[in-house]
Amino acid sequence: MEWQPVIGLEVHAQLATQSKIFSGAATAYGAAPNVQACGVDLGLPGVLPVLNAQAVELAVRFGLAIDAEIAPCSVFARKNYFYPDLPKGYQISQYEHPIVGCGHLRITLDERELDIGITRAHLEEDAGKSVHGVVSGRTGIDLNRAGTPLLEIVSEPVMHSAREAVAYMRELHRLVRHLGICDGNMQEGSFRCDANVSLRPAGSDTLGTRTEIKNLNSFRFVERAIEFEIERQRDILEDGGKVVQETRLYDPDKDETRTMRTKEDAHDYRYFPDPDLLPVSVSADDLARIRATLPELPAARIARYVDDYGLGREDAALLVNEPAVAAFFEASLGPLEVPAKAVANWITGEVFGALNRAGLAVDDIPITPAMLNQLVARIGDGTVSGKGAKTVFQAMWSEGGLPDDIIEAQGLKQVSDSGAIDAIVDEVIAANPAQVQDYLAGKEKILGYLVGQAMKASKGKANPAAVSALLVDKLKGD
């Protein structure tokens, strides 16, 4: 039988706030255990939560970006369950009345544009972390992460392949980074997802039994886990078996999903409105103010790069992936007039390559847009050769400095001045009579050799285009 996979994602994006969603403790990553867990985060007796305004602001920013309805009044509820990383015995989340309602996100897959429905996005607090292996027979609890604001973004179950799910997740990642609401750091868990996967007979409208794969924190894992899960469910169904509704974990080492140790009792979270918190209201004025601060959205930016700068879609998307890169690209287009495509090629080629080799993040690009702008301009106006430009790039990457100064200091200036080239070309013609004969006899390929000799004689400074033109002139003209 033909089976159609049905996939929905619940993405957890950690909101980029300084302090926690309900307390004044810091959210910075990597602190020593429990030094960023204050009384509220620890669930001490008598402490109370107070909602962080910025968390609301960032959630609304997201909602506006996906054309969603923003609830004028949203409500925090308690999700009750016991776990050591959940200090109060409940998670404060939004249940019946989320802040962000129905919206959608446009993605591109294999040149096709698809609209992925987003059911809702709600604010909630993160849990702490369990640490194993510190004391034998014990699990350690670090509550630094407890209370970090999360936006849980729930898609409709409308995706049908692992690739589609990944394309959606990438687009979402691009969006939240662009909006500045999440740093998108997947290694640190700032952007992670749970995938709901089920299969149904092709053509059927009813959903099959789904499994939920928890805590996927890389695009590759999302793709691999969903692919594995689709295969696993297909095998079960083909054998006439039934898929068990359960929570599974993806094990990247074995590249498989496995059942999470099931709790003996069924979950009953006993949601109810949190009596410590009042409903959150967002007014029309708030919406107008936040809307006015929205940056250009990634999809629009990609389209603009394609339309205005003549970039290919893929290159444009590569630049827009990282807001810092897009900003760098745009800043590199001036002050000197340069072809945008050349700038884009330098970024996606040399800059990305160098970042990769150095293991740096895009925020740490050691050169300035002004440097790249000048470099591309100097190639364009013939001051430096393409090869020379790479030398300049290396120098400014490791030492800093403007291209003009580096070209000057390292003597990389191309000689385009016809007098100087003239002499060199004459020398080369004189020194290579056999090759000149061959050329004149019709072996035009030999021209490259002659240009090479001239370049060598100029120690690489001659403009090869000028040399070539002059050689042809001289040989044919004679």
Added chain:
Amino acid sequence: MSESFPRGVAELSAGLAAGDFSSVELTRHYLARIANHDAAVNAYITVCGERALAQAAAADARRAAGTAGALTGIPYAHKDIFCTRGVRTSCASRMLDNFVAPYDAHVTECLDRAGLVMLGKTNMDEFAMGSSNESSYYGRTCNPWDPGRVPGGSSGGSAAAVAAGLAPLATGTDTGGSIRQPAALCGISGLKPTYGRVSRFGMIAFASSLDQGGPMARSAADLALMLNVMAGFDARDSTSVERPDEDFTAPLANGVDGLRIGIPREYFGAELDPRVGDTVHAALAELERRGARLSEISLASAPLAIPAYYVIAPAECSSNLSRFDGVRYGYRCADPTDLTDLYERSRSEGFGAEVKRRILVGTYALSSGYYDAYYRKAQQVRRLIKEDFARAFDTVDLIAGPTTPAPAFAAGTHVDDPVTMYLSDVYTTAVNLAGLPALSVPAGFLDGLPVGLQLIGNYFDEGRLLATGHALQQVSDAHRAVPPAFA
């Protein structure tokens, strides 16, 4: 009590101001009374002698420096539900027997800032769940009027301390009557302020949408002084209401001339001991003589208050008490074999029977399949109750009736019969569901036991409640009576 110290706070304040005695002397006097008498009452869980004397010395220094306020140097008893930095805060539970709060409650800070002297932490029903002070891990508190009877609860230790002269003032908290009911049963005055008036920060939560801290004292005038210090906006409590500061002593002199008092017929039903009704009517007649206009009103949803309360309060408590899990602080069972064992035994050994009962009821009411029938239904009833009051306040300024259906009952009577115990809150829980302020003042005595008059006000109308209580206390001596054993 020694002849040299008056009992009322206004008089004590005047004595301190005049230099008749120092705060250290006054504090020593109360510490001595506690040492001599508390064994018979068990009003205190923790007595803070040295700390209190240090605070008293600081208050005297402040007075010498000319920066003393009205309550600087006045001792008080603090309900052991308010967190006090460096002093055990037990909530009368084994669960928190070893818990020393690393921070102060907002109320504690307010009282400290005003220069009051904390004598100690008072006994209460465990986690404030109870109406008799019998569920305390530290043993029951006795009613100073009859040690065989309960002082009421949950702020029973505070009420008994004030009644027995073991503190001139005390703090309490009121979730379903926990200030008013013990005040009535111990013959003192107690005010439950409007929800949001007193910060809940650092007050260990029982039912967050109902809990409210408030003052307990011998007279309405003393309550006004104490409320001046306790009330106020606190950004750490999302439900704290931001309002301009008020001086609650200002309206005390207003009297009751022309005051429209509504008397709900539902508060004089079959459950009421008729002699309590008579005592309450007699007190109301006094107010009428002073110019108040009495009229009968109806609060049709009033009988539903207790059922709704006993769904909402346990539901909230079941969640609020989940944090007591033996992981980060508080009681942990010995040698847990695994995580489930750690949770289940720590909680079962750490909590007493009534707390467990309420956690179970609340868990049930919120569980899948029952939420609508219990929790949601109760919240709907809650709105009807609030609307009833709103309609009543269209035609009257205050609502009056008995605080409790009967005087203090004998200890042990209702321990195994939770529903009967719950019925002692029959007149008090509606106020918490609606978030209104209410005052209990002594109305008189029945067979040597105090009877309380409850006055319910509109939102933020504490001033009028206190003025009315004060007017009654100008013509009635009930609030001046002292239990014979503690004279």
Added chain:
Amino acid sequence: MSISAVDVRAIARLARLSIAESDIPVYAGQLSSILDFVAQMNAVDTAGVEPLAHPLELSARLRADTVTETDRRTELQAGAPETADGLYLVPQVIE
């Protein structure tokens, strides 16, 4: 409304309370009588009545996004049952 022993065990499990077998009938009886009592609410028709979660129907006051809490781990862990290297310890949990 009658609460059975099975119900009591299930609720106790959700609430992480262990109830001695001998106490289960007692709790079952008490819980049943409490639930019978609160069932009086059913006497009133509440169709169309909006549930009231807070006595004062206000909306949330938000706090500014600033870090106001500093490290107090030593003090906060002073009363903890079991810690090591700044971590709270519990019996080993296997996922």
